[in-house]
Amino acid sequence: MNPPAPTLIPVPLPLPMSDATFALVLALLLLAPLAIAGVALINTGLGRSRSAAQSLLGSVVIAAVTVIAFALVGAALTGNIPGGLGNTGHTFHLAGKPWDWLGSGRFLLHDLATAAPPSQLSLLFEFLAVTLAAIIPWGSGADRLRLPAGCAVAAIISALVFPLFAHWVWAGGWLAQLGLNFQLGAGFLDPGGAATVHLLGGLCALAVVWIVGSRRGKFPKEGFSTAMPGHNAVYILFGCLLALTGWLAWNLAGAILWLHVPLATLVPTALGTLLAASGALLTTYTVTRIRFGKPDASLCANGWLAGLVASSACAALISPMQALLVGIVTGIATSLLVELFELGVSIDDPSGAISVHAVGGMLGLLAVGIFSAQPGQLIAQLIGISTLLGLVLPGVYFLFLLLNRFIPFRVDADGERVGMDLHELGGGAYPEFVIHRDDSYR
């Protein structure tokens, strides 16, 4: 059963929405934070025990900073709620085409109360999306990224980087209008946030990891890298189950809000989400079992999450069986890339966010173009990916590099030795447990 191709809608909002649809989307958006909770729990479990409390507290604090920064500044730049002039974006003209590049809403959520209900729902969706995007780099910097620096990174993402890209994709910006202006399918499609949340968050994670450096002892001058496994597999795997619930809600809400699909087509979207995650998990399970003799719980969790991430892009746009295929490919890529990034290119990413969120999101976005029947859709998807790689990654790297001069990202050597819990919070997450000697220092 193939869901129908999305209708070409250059400026997606506001469209009329029945009360039942409004209630359904609102209910789905109230479940979506479970995805954020799942990712936070996975990040905590994949870090070390002596940084567990700081990791989970950091996720909550970062969520708070993100929401406030987005409410004050970011929401205006996304332009989902029309500003005083009644339009949603600033436009310039190039080669006879309009390029809508920046939202023109009003700051401090000024016109929220009078906005149309679909616009309000879109804004709520973006609040949740930016929170998830800001938590992704926090997991990659685990065990050495200071909480004030994590908050500053989140503030930049939520006030500037995310709003800009979200406007381009979700509020009638130039990427959304590629179909109308250049006959590229239905324009860049990303109903669940694979690009806007996950690829963006994954690239921010890469920038943070490059700046903050690896954990002490991870890459010794001689020999192989030191294995630093996650401290709690139960957190990691329970986080996967929580994330599933949130992702189902997220993908369904995104399909209604951004693609305007009829409610009758939501079941294939949900099945596509499930099948992508399941395919990725079983593939990762099989690959790790073949390579290591036994399945690896952390990598399996990464595979499951990567399948969910890929489904964010494509579950609403391709058939469930195609989503299963996407999940299988994503699972293979994730299980190999996590190892390649660590052993091959010396990237210390405890949560695997770069392979899970960045690569998973990219594969999902490509799948939309590959399986689409509309001419030019693949090129539209490639241009969206190109924008993130070519503009966002260098941009956030240099922004974070500048930020690092004012708010140092990395904890000092003593803080890293005693753990982020004791150093930043004054107490550990597991005070009744014996702290064992750390064999990784050499």
Place this chain on the structure above:
Amino acid sequence: MKYAGLLVMPAGFFLSIAALVLFPNPAPRGAFVVCGLAVQVLGLVVAVRGHIEARGESHP
């Protein structure tokens, strides 16, 4: 070396955008967009290599 790689990446993006404006025909447009992505991948590879060279120096 990392900075050089990161500075090459926007060039790939602008190549992709130029393809939209310059080529109405889908085939050359697609080829140019892919070339733009290839430039970005090259820039990323250079940046990653710059990161590997720094390995073991800052946090042994």
